[in-house]
Amino acid sequence: MNQPITQPVKSGCADTEHLFNSHDGSELFYRHWAATEQITGKAKQAVVMFHRGHEHGGRMGHLVAELSLSHCDFFAWDARGLGRSAGERGHAESFGSMVQDIDCFIRHICQHHDLKPQDIVVLGQSVGAVMLTTWVHDYAPDIRAMILAAPAFKVKLYVPFARQMIALRQKISGVFTVNSYVKAHYLSHDPKRIESYNNDPLITRPIASNILLDLYQAAERCITDAHTITTPTLTLVSGSDWVVEKAPQYEFMARLGSRDKQLIELPGFFHDTLGELHREQALKEIRRFINNSFAATEDNPDLKQADKQGQGYQNFQSLKQPVTGIQRYYWDLLKQMTKLGAKFSEGYKLGQTTGFDSGSTLDYVYQNQPQGKGWLGRIIDNSYLNSIxxxxxxxxxxxxxxxxxxxxxxxxxxxxxxxxxxxxxxxxxxxxxxxxxxxxxxxxxxxxxxxxxxxxxxxxxxxxxxxxxxxxxxxxxxxxxxxxxxxxxxxxxxxxxxxxxxxxxxxxxxxxxxxxxxxxxxxxxxxxxxxxxxxxxxxxxxxxxxxxxxxxxxxxxxxxxxxxxxxxxxxxxxxxxxxxxxxxxxxxxxxxx
Missing domain, CATH: 3.40.50.150 (Vaccinia Virus protein VP39)
Incomplete structure (x- = not known):
């Protein structure tokens, strides 16, 4: 679906409101601000914005006028379960399903708004920035560049062992909601921004426990594997952030595989980087980065030689080398446990006989019916079949x-x-x-x-x-x-x-x-x-x-x-x-x- 609903005016720029159907048929809401200028001889260019957790795309609408990129189309969605998009408030099947929503959204606007991925810069804040990072890592889209504002690679939960307690409760009683503890005056120094947050009826304070836990896992994966991301990236770090840790943002950028990567820390900024009182400091860096990204020749490194060079190749080679010291005893113990498991579990036995990567093993995994000697064998086999x-x-x-x-x-x-x-x-x-x-x-x-x-x-x-x-x-x-x-x-x-x-x-x-x-x-x-x-x-x-x-x-x-x-x-x-x-x-x- 791509029919305008209304045509309100916000921040001096007219936007149209639309719906699109995502991968599971859910209707998700987005806003579109059309460019007011066209650069002669250039294809349409666009900035696609992704809001922070609990919020919605309307709270990023002010950036359209403030960035003064009149030659760019702007888009901002409401993530599922938030704002005016479908879904139970603060919930989703998984963090991965929300990342898949991004892929569907970009494909939709390319098809319905005459755009190409290589003419798109994506801009995400907090949770939205982690979703974008995960999308770029997992789907490898051919976009022009990525901007991350205070990415929530590690949320400050303050309560000791809070993450472990959330995981334990979810395992015992299923998915539940966690209410945000953050007050508006810890997000921004801007009085108008604080007031609008407190009075916005579309703000959703609860977040599902599975999304919070998945957020951590996705962030850790993207940081560890950041060398595989080659998209030009600008990261803005809020210097006085009460909500997320700064160290993982620095670690991510240090590991990032992009040849064009820039990190800027903004002293005194709270977590709402793009809604801070003196946000022009951030916006001028964003404006410069977007203009430079579109002006530069598209950077698409050739990775077809990655089987002979690079971080992934080095990791692969290291796994082929024998381990020494105490680690050798640890892995030897696990090998012996696997052989012992094969005496009881049908899955372990088949793996030992035909190889754990064989067609026979995969066929057994597909069937997913625990088998083995007695109740103990079936318990061991069930654990084996349910490995990640x-x-x-x-x-x-x-x-x-x-x-x-x-x-x-x-x-x-x-x-x-x-x-x-x-x-x-x-x-x-x-x-x-x-x-x-x-x-x-x-x-x-x-x-x-x-x-x-x-x-x-x-x-x-x-x-x-x-x-x-x-x-x-x-x-x-x-x-x-x-x-x-x-x-x-x-x-x-x-x-x-x-x-x-x-x-x-x-x-x-x-x-x-x-x-x-x-x-x-x-x-x-x-x-x-x-x-x-x-x-x-x-x-x-x-x-x-x-x-x-x-x-x-x-x-x-x-x-x-x-x-x-x-x-x-x-x-x-x-x-x-x-x-x-x-x-x-x-x-x-x-x-x-």
């Missing part, structure tokens, strides 16, 4: 099913036949689950895998589910370019899931993608997965074994931007992405150009 990595794998399966169906729908709308080929299908469970309800719409289905075990089990599954007649399961090497390119019939939907994450070498990925580019018809689709981050990367490397001759299972996490650049190089154009709430596994769809 396997939960992420199951969410990846759900996301795959969603994008597979989306691709089929799009092919039908374009009057193209539905020929599906998966070049590393494991035992095929995720794709068969996805298309079984509509198998009569599929003209051909080709599944391939390198493992004899998976091919045998996959053919049995095809027969049991009634896919015989138009489907086939073959043995094949997904990294053999000629073999992949020769697939017949030519697919209109190619799928490669859970494969590239297991191999560090980008040349292998290039060969595979080149084969897919030759195989997939023009305007057909490719669905691919990626692992930009994993919270158990070291544990997996030190304790678990791979299907490749029982060696260490050492993974190199690929940033989403690195993966997307490889996809683009092969001749595909990314159309959309889904990712789990922990930021571990992404599933993306791209069109063959």
């Amino acid at each position: 990595g396997w939960r992420g794998i199951r969410q990846r399966k759900t996301n795959l099913e969603q994008l597979i169906n989306q691709a089929i729908n799009q092919l039908q709308q374009n009057n193209l036949p539905i020929h599906i080929a998966d070049i590393a299908a494991g035992q095929g469970r995720y794709i068969l689950d996805a298309i079984e309800p509509r198998k009569t719409e599929i003209e051909s289905l080709l599944l391939r895998d390198f493992s004899d075990i998976n091919v045998t089990a996959g053919n049995q599954a095809l027969q049991q589910r009634g896919f015989d007649g138009f489907s086939e399961f073959q043995q094949g090497d997904a990294f053999d370019q000629a073999s992949v390119a020769a697939i017949e019939p030519k697919p209109t939907l190619g799928i490669v899931s859970g494969l590239y994450e297991l191999f560090s070498d980008n040349n292998m990925i290039r060969r595979s993608l080149a084969g897919l580019a030759q195989a997939i018809k023009s305007n057909g689709y490719l669905i691919y997965t990626n692992q930009p981050w994993h919270p158990q990367q070291e544990l997996i490397a030190r304790v678990l074994t791979s299907h490749q001759d029982g060696q260490q299972w050492v993974m190199r996490c690929r940033s989403q931007r690195e993966m997307d650049q490889l996809i683009e190089e092969a001749g595909f154009e990314k159309c959309g992405q889904l990712i789990d709430q922990w930021g571990i596994f992404s599933v993306s769809i791209a069109r063959r150009k």
Whole structure:
């Protein structure tokens, strides 16, 4: 939906009010201030603003006039559960769902307001700044630049062990609300700003406990993995902030991978950086940064050599080295516990036998039915199946099913036949689950895998589910370019899931993608997965074994931007992405150009 509701005037600038449907159909509200000037020979430029927690986009409307960027369109949304957007007040399914809202919002305004991502600068404050950072990390959008004002990487809760107590209560009794303790006079020195905060009926003081806890986790992940973010970034630190810690903001900027990164501390500023009494100090830095960002040539570093250099490569190499000292005893103990677990748990046993990254293991994880010797074995197996990595794998399966169906729908709308080929299908469970309800719409289905075990089990599954007649399961090497390119019939939907994450070498990925580019018809689709981050990367490397001759299972996490650049190089154009709430596994769809 993109119909104006009213046309009020605020801060001397006319804005129109709109709704858009996000990923789950929820209607979210936003304001648009159209540019009053157009720079000759330049594309439209825009600043998209994201408010702090508890607030709404209307409280950022004053910036449109104060920044004096008349050649820019401005946008400001109300996050779900806040302001005039849909949702229970202060609640959301997860922090990740709100980050996904950002991706939907940017795609919406690009489509409906004639914009391109590379002509957009995003500006976020406090919680909004952390949401933006997470979005840039997880989705790797091709935006011009990012501005963070007092990002809430670590909220000051003041009460000792408050975070742990919130987590414990949520585990016992479920999600509950936490009321903001912050008074308006601790946010800003501006009397008008204080008064407006106290009297604004759209301010929502409660925040759901899961969002608060997820905020911490997302912030810690983004700081740790900041080297993968290459977007030009300006961070403004409020010098006398009562609400968030300053140290994590400095740590984030020190780790940031962008070649253009600037941090400015504003002495005496409270947390509402952009609504402070002397905010012109901040606004002049923002104005300068935005103008310079649009004037500069777009900075898009080539990451396709990240398998041979950079922080991620160094981390990968360090995991391949043996540990010494007391750490060796710690990891050896966990290895022995894993072997002991295999005597009781079916999941551990299967992992020890076939490899924890094997198709057999993944098929077992997808089934998610604890098995083992007696009640103890089932308890151990249940704990194993509910590790965060396997939960992420199951969410990846759900996301795959969603994008597979989306691709089929799009092919039908374009009057193209539905020929599906998966070049590393494991035992095929995720794709068969996805298309079984509509198998009569599929003209051909080709599944391939390198493992004899998976091919045998996959053919049995095809027969049991009634896919015989138009489907086939073959043995094949997904990294053999000629073999992949020769697939017949030519697919209109190619799928490669859970494969590239297991191999560090980008040349292998290039060969595979080149084969897919030759195989997939023009305007057909490719669905691919990626692992930009994993919270158990070291544990997996030190304790678990791979299907490749029982060696260490050492993974190199690929940033989403690195993966997307490889996809683009092969001749595909990314159309959309889904990712789990922990930021571990992404599933993306791209069109063959």
